[in-house]
Amino acid sequence: MKKTIIIIGAGIAGMEAATFLGSMEHNVILLEKDQEPGGHLKNWQKLFPTLRYGKEILSFLQEGIKIAKVDLKCNAIINNITKNNNTFIVNYSHQQQEINIEADAILVTTGYDTFDATKKEEYGYGIYDNVITSADLEKIFTTGKPIITAKGDPPKKIGFVHCVGSRDEKVGHVYCSKVCCVTGVKQAIEIKELLPQCDVFCFYMDMRMYGMHFEAMYKKAQEEYGVTFIRGRVSEACENIDGSILIKVEDTLAARPLKMSVDLLVLLIGFVPSEGSKMVGNMLGLQTGVNGFYKTADQHALTNISNVPGVFFAGACTSPKTITNTITDARAAASTIARYLENNPIFQRKLT
Amino acid sequence: MKEEGKRKIWREYQKEIADDKYYYARSCIRQTFFPGSEAAFINILKKELNKDIFDSAQHTTCTGIAYHADVVPFETTMTVIARQFALMTEAGYENYVPSCITSFGLYTEVLETWKEFPEVEAKVREHLFKATKREFKKPANLAHASDVIFKHRHEITAKAKYKLINVKTGKPLRGVEHIGCHYAKMFPHKGVGGAEYPYVLAGMIQEWGGEVIDYPERRHCCGFGFRQYLVKANRGYSIACSKKKFEAMEPYKPDFILTNCPGCPMFFDRWQYAISEMEGKTYGENGQGIPVLTYEELAGLVLGYDPWILGLQVHQTPVEPLLDKMGIDYNPNAKFLGPNNEYLNKPIAPNFLKFY
Numbered sequence: 043m044k045k046t047i048i049i050i051g052a053g054i055a056g057m058e059a060a061t062f063l064g065s066m067e068h069n070v071i072l073l074e075k076d077q078e079p080g081g082h083l084k085n086w087q088k089l090f091p092t093l094r095y096g097k098e099i100l101s102f103l104q105e106g107i108k109i110a111k112v113d114l115k116c117n118a119i120i121n122n123i124t125k126n127n128n129t130f131i132v133n134y135s136h137q138q139q140e141i142n143i144e145a146d147a148i149l150v151t152t153g154y155d156t157f158d159a160t161k162k163e164e165y166g167y168g169i170y171d172n173v174i175t176s177a178d179l180e181k182i183f184t185t186g187k188p189i190i191t192a193k194g195d196p197p198k199k200i201g202f203v204h205c206v207g208s209r210d211e212k213v214g215h216v217y218c219s220k221v222c223c224v225t226g227v228k229q230a231i232e233i234k235e236l237l238p239q240c241d242v243f244c245f246y247m248d249m250r251m252y253g254m255h256f257e258a259m260y261k262k263a264q265e266e267y268g269v270t271f272i273r274g275r276v277s278e279a280c281e282n283i284d285g286s287i288l289i290k291v292e293d294t295l296a297a298r299p300l301k302m303s304v305d306l307l308v309l310l311i312g313f314v315p316s317e318g319s320k321m322v323g324n325m326l327g328l329q330t331g332v333n334g335f336y337k338t339a340d341q342h343a344l345t346n347i348s349n350v351p352g353v354f355f356a357g358a359c360t361s362p363k364t365i366t367n368t369i370t371d372a373r374a375a376a377s378t379i380a381r382y383l384e385n386n387p388i389f390q391r392k393l394t
Numbered sequence: 395m396k397e398e399g400k401r402k403i404w405r406e407y408q409k410e411i412a413d414d415k416y417y418y419a420r421s422c423i424r425q426t427f428f429p430g431s432e433a434a435f436i437n438i439l440k441k442e443l444n445k446d447i448f449d450s451a452q453h454t455t456c457t458g459i460a461y462h463a464d465v466v467p468f469e470t471t472m473t474v475i476a477r478q479f480a481l482m483t484e485a486g487y488e489n490y491v492p493s494c495i496t497s498f499g500l501y502t503e504v505l506e507t508w509k510e511f512p513e514v515e516a517k518v519r520e521h522l523f524k525a526t527k528r529e530f531k532k533p534a535n536l537a538h539a540s541d542v543i544f545k546h547r548h549e550i551t552a553k554a555k556y557k558l559i560n561v562k563t564g565k566p567l568r569g570v571e572h573i574g575c576h577y578a579k580m581f582p583h584k585g586v587g588g589a590e591y592p593y594v595l596a597g598m599i600q601e602w603g604g605e606v607i608d609y610p611e612r613r614h615c616c617g618f619g620f621r622q623y624l625v626k627a628n629r630g631y632s633i634a635c636s637k638k639k640f641e642a643m644e645p646y647k648p649d650f651i652l653t654n655c656p657g658c659p660m661f662f663d664r665w666q667y668a669i670s671e672m673e674g675k676t677y678g679e680n681g682q683g684i685p686v687l688t689y690e691e692l693a694g695l696v697l698g699y700d701p702w703i704l705g706l707q708v709h710q711t712p713v714e715p716l717l718d719k720m721g722i723d724y725n726p727n728a729k730f731l732g733p734n735n736e737y738l739n740k741p742i743a744p745n746f747l748k749f750y
Contacts, residue, residue, distance in 0.1 A: 160402065163590035164613075169399035280610040281395055283645050288610040 044069055045146040045383045048132050050322055052114060053081025054365055055357025055372040056151035057103040062376035063149075064110025068383070071143060072107065073118040073134060075318065079104065081153050087183040089365060090221075090228040091255040099365060123148070123325045128352060147352050147379050150328070150336070151372070152318040154358040157207030157215070157311040164278040165203065165309055172287050173279060175206075176225055176310045183229075189236060189306070193285055197240055197305035200233055201289055202226045203276045204246040208312030217333045219312030220362040223250045226310045227263045234267040242269045243304070245276050245291050253364060274300070279307055313362040326350055336360045340393050346375040354379050395608060400591045407578075407588035411545040412535040416447045417487035419478060421494035422455045424688075427660040430705025431690040432493055435539055438693055442553055443546050448485050453478050458496035462620045469521070472514070475504050476522040480530035490533035491542055495655035498538040499576025502584050505532060536584075538577060540654035540689045544586055544594045547601040555698030558604030560649070561721030566605040567649040570684070571595035572616060572639075572662070574655025595652045598689060602696050604649075611642035617665060618657025636665040640677045640684070647679075650716045651686045662686040667710040670746040681748040683711035695722060702728055707738075714750040726750060 045068050049056045052074035064070045078084065080103070086096040107114060115136050122133040130145045159167035159175050167173045171192035182189055191197055204226055208219040223246065230242045249271065251257040263269040274291040282288050287307045293300045315334040323330060329349045331337040336359050339347035346354050356375035357368045381388055416439065420432050439445040457474050460466040482490055492498045508515035522528055543550070558567040573592045578585025587593025590613070596606045615622075617635035622628050639662075643651075653659040663686040670676050670683070678684050686709065687695075694704045701722065706713045707729045717724055729750070730738045743749040 160399065163403055163588065166399075168402065169396050169591070171395065278613060280612065281608065282610055 043384075046071065046144065047147045047149060047379060047383075048073060048130065048143065048145040049149040049151055050120065051081070051151040051153055051318060051357075051359075052076075052079035052116070053151060053153045053357060054083055054099070054103060054368045055153070055359075055375070056081075056149070057107055057112075058369050058372035059149055059151060059356050059376045059379075060112040060114075061103070061106030061110045062373050063379060064107065064112045066376070066380050068380075069113070070110070071113045071115065071145070073120065073132075074114065074116045075119060077116055079107075079114060079116065082156075083365070085177065085184065086180055088228065088232065090224045091253065091259045093228070093231075120322065120325070123322075125350075125352070130352065146383055147354065148326070149354045149356060149375055149379060150319070150322055150326075150348070150359055151355075151357045152316050152322055152359045154313040154362065155316045157213075157219075157314050159206055159309045159311050161213050162206055162210075162309070165206065165276070165307070166279050166281065166287075167309055170279065170281040170287060170307075172281075172285055172305060173307045173309065176202075176222070176229060176308055179229055179308050183232060189233065191285065191305050195305070196237060199241045199243070199302075199304045200306045200308060201276075201287070201302070201304040202230060202242070202244040202308045202310055203289075204244065204249075204310050205275070206309040206311050207314070209247065215312065215314065215333070217362070218250060220250070220252075221364055222310040222312050223248075224253065224256045224259065226308075227251075227256075227260050227269075229308065230269040231259070231263050231267050234263075234269060242267075243302070244269060244271045245274055245289075246271060247273070247275055253366070272300070313358060316359065319359045326353055328353065333361075343393055346371070346378045352382070354382070400593075403591050404587045404593045407583060407586065407593070409537070409541065409584060409586055410535060411537040411541045411586075412489035413545070414445050414489075415487055416445065416489050416491045416542065417482040417485060417533075418447050418449050418539070419453050419456070419490065419492045419494075419497060420449070421492070421497065421656050422459075423660075424493055424656045427656060428688050428691065428705055429708060430694070430703060431688045434690040434694040434699060434704055435493070435543070437699075438550070438690070438697065439542070439546075442697060443549055445546075447491075448487055450481050450485060452481050456492070456494070456497040456500050458494065458500045459620060459624075461500065462496070463624050469518075471500065472504050472507070472518045473521045473525065475501060476518050476530055477526060477528060479532060480522065480526070480528035482533065483530045484528075488531065488534035490536050491539050492536075493539050493656075495538065495574030495577045496657075498536070499574075499580055501533075501536055502581050505536065506581065508532070538594075538654065540577075540594050541586060543689050543693050544597050547598050550693055550696060551601055554602065554696045556696055556720045556722055558599060558602045558696070558720065560719045562719070566603055567716070567719055568607050568647065569599040569604045570607050570609065570612075570643050570646075570648045570651045571599060572612075572651060572653050572655075572658050574653070574658055575615060575619075577654060595654055595689060598692065599652060602692070607643065607646045607648050609643045609646050611639045614639055614642075616653075616655070616658040617661040618655065623657075623661075632661060633665050633668060636661050637669055640666065640669070643684070644677050648684050649719055650692075651684055652689060652692055653686065654689050659686045659688050663709050663711045667744055667747055670744055674746045676747055678715060678748075681746060682715045683747050685709070685713040685716040686711055687713070687716075695720065698722075700724065702731070703733075710741075710744075711747065712750045
C-alpha cells in the first residue's frame with residue numbers, strides 16, 4: 043500500500059534513501075533548505091580514494107530521484123512537526139507558501155556541519171591570512187583558482203594539520219571524524235600535482251586509513267608524491283612578519299620539538315552535529331548521544347531507528363561517515379522504513 | 395592579519411570587573427622589582443578615578459611561588475588564601491584585587507576548586523577557624539589589578555596628558571603586550587580576551603593611542619617560568635626564553651613592552667641588560683633597549699606622573715627612548731634623586747646598552 047514519507051535534507055543520504063523508497067512505489071517528499079540538492083557533496087571537487095569528481099556522484103544521485111519520481115522541494119523551511127497517532131503533520135514554507143503535509147514516516151537526513159576552526163584559537167583561523175581550512179582549499183580546487191598565498195605568491199611549503207576539532211577534548215569533541223585523515227592525503231596529493239615543487243607536510247596523531255584503498259593512497263602520497271608525514275599535534279600557529287605561518291609541533295617519532303614556517307597552513311576540519319539536526323531534533327523530540335549526534339536505538343543493529351516511532355535516521359546525522367558508508371546507510375534506512383510501514387514483525391525484535 | 399578575527403574572540407571572553415570598592419592585595423615581589431607600580435595603582439584609583447580602595451597591612455603571601463615550587467601543599471595554600479578573604483570580609487569589602495598574576499591565578503584556582511568540591515571549602519573553613527578563629531565570605535568579584543585599569547581605561551584617556559603617539563612622527567607607538575601565563579592560560583574565561591589573543595593590555599595600548607604588535611613568539615613564556623629560575627642552574631633556560639622573544643619581536647621595531655605580571659617585566663628588563671653584556675646585542679635602535687613597563691607605569695606616564703616617582707630609574711633597560719617619543723617633560727638630572735632630592739647613587743653604566 044502506498045504510503046507517504048517525508049525526508050528532511052537532500053544530501054547524499056536523503057537523495058539515495060528517497061530513490062530507494064520512491065522505487066518501492068511510495069510517495070516520497072524530499073525537503074531541502076538550500077537552493078539545490080547535494081549537501082556538502084556540492085563543495086567537494088574530487089573524492090577519495092579514487093579522485094573521481096564529486097559531481098559524478100551527484101549526477102548519479104540526481105538521476106535516482108528522477109527515476110523514482112521523488113517530489114523534491116528545495117528552499118523548503120520546516121516550521122513545525124506534530125504527531126497525531128501514527129501520522130506526522132509537517133508544516134513548511136516553500137515559495138512564499140505555508141504548506142501542511144501528512145506523512146506516515148519521517149526520515150531525518152540532516153547531515154553534519156563542518157567544525158568552526160576559529161574555535162581552535164591557537165591556529166589563528168580567521169585571523170592569520172594564510173591559515174585556511176580543508177573546505178576552503180576544496181573551494182579553491184572546485185573553482186579552479188590558483189593556489190596562492192594572501193600576498194599572491196605560489197606557496198613553497200604547505201602544512202596540513204590533522205584532527206582540527208576532532209579527538210580534541212578542549213573543544214568538546216572526543217570523537218574521530220573519520221574522513222579528515224584521508225582527505226588530508228587526498229588534498230596533499232592534489233597540491234603536489236598542481237605544485238610539484240611545493241613541499242607538503244602533514245602533521246597527524248594517527249593516520250586512520252581504515253577504508254579499502256586508503257592505505258594504498260597514503261603510501262602513494264609518500265612514495266610517489268614525496269609528502270612528508272610528521273607525527274605530532276601542532277600546538278600553535280603564529281604569523282611571521284612576511285605573512286608566513288610559524289608552527290610549533292613535537293615530532294613524537296623523533297622525540298624532538300620542531301618549529302617550521304609554512305606559506306600556507308591547511309586545517310583539516312572535522313564533522314559536528316548540524317544546526318539543522320538540532321532544529322529538527324527539537325521539533326521531534328529526538329535524543330542525541332554524548333557527542334551531540336542523534337542517538338540511534340542501538341549502536342549495532344538498529345542504527346536507522348530513533349527514539350520516536352516512525353522517525354528514522356540515515357547518513358552523517360548519527361555519526362561522521364564517508365560517502366560510501368552514507369549511501370549504504372541510506373539504502374538500509376529505506377529498507378527499514380519500508381518494513382516499518384507494512385508493520386513487519388521484524389520490528390518486534392528487541393536487543394538486550 | 396585580520397583584526398576582526400581577534401575582535402570576534404575578544405567578544406567571547408568578557409569578564410565582570412567590579413566598578414568600585416576594591417580590596418587590594420599587594421604582591422610579595424613587585425615592590426622590589428618595580429617599586430613605584432603599586433603606589434601608582436593606588437594613586438590612580440584614589441586620586442584620578444575617585445575609587446574606594448583598601449590597602450591592607452595585614453595580608454601575607456598567597457604562597458603562590460612556594461605552591462608552584464611544591465614547597466607548600468595545596469591545603470596550606472587554600473587556608474592562607476582563606477585568611478586573605480577573611481581580612482577582606484573583616485574590612486567590609488567584597489571585590490578582591492590582587493596585584494600579582496601568580497596570586498590571581500591561584501585565587502582563581504582555589505575558588506574554582508571550591509566550586510567543584512564544596513567539601514574542600516568546608517574543610518578549609520574549619521582549618522581557618524581552628525587556627526585563627528576567622529571566618530570569611532568569598533569575593534563577589536575577583537579581578538586582577540590590570541583588569542581594573544583596563545575597565546577604567548577610557549576615564550584615564552579622558553585625563554591623559556600624553557598619548558602613545560610619537561611626537562616627532564605623529565605615528566602611533568608600537569607596543570608588545572605580554573600577559574602573565576597565570577592570568578588566562580589556566581582559566582581563559584577569567585582573562586579579558588582569553589588566553590590566545592588577550593585583550594587586557596592590548597586594549598590599554600589601543601585606547602591610549604598606540605598600536606599593538608603581534609609577533610611569532612607572542613605566546614611564549616617570558617623566562618619567569620618557575621622551574622627555569624627557582625633553580626639557579628636552570629637560569630640559562632630563562633634567559634633563552636626571553637632571548638627567543640626579543641629576537642622574534644625585534645623586526646617589528648617595538649617602542650615598548652607592556653606587561654601585567656611581576657616576573658615578566660623583571661626578566662624582560664633584566665635579561666635585555668644581561669644579553670647586552672654577554673653578547674653585545676641590543677634590541678632597540680642605536681644601542682638602545684626596548685623599554686619594559688608595567689601597566690601601572692604606562693597608565694602613570696599617560697596621566698603625566700613623574701617617571702622617577704613611578705620608579706622608572708630602577709629599570710635596567712633605560713626607559714628614556716620611550717619618554718622622548720611620547721614627548722614627556724621630565725628632568726634627566728633628577729633620575730637618581732629621591733623624593734627629598736637626596737642622591738640615591740647611580741648604577742655602573744652598561745658596556746653596550748645605551749645608558750642615560
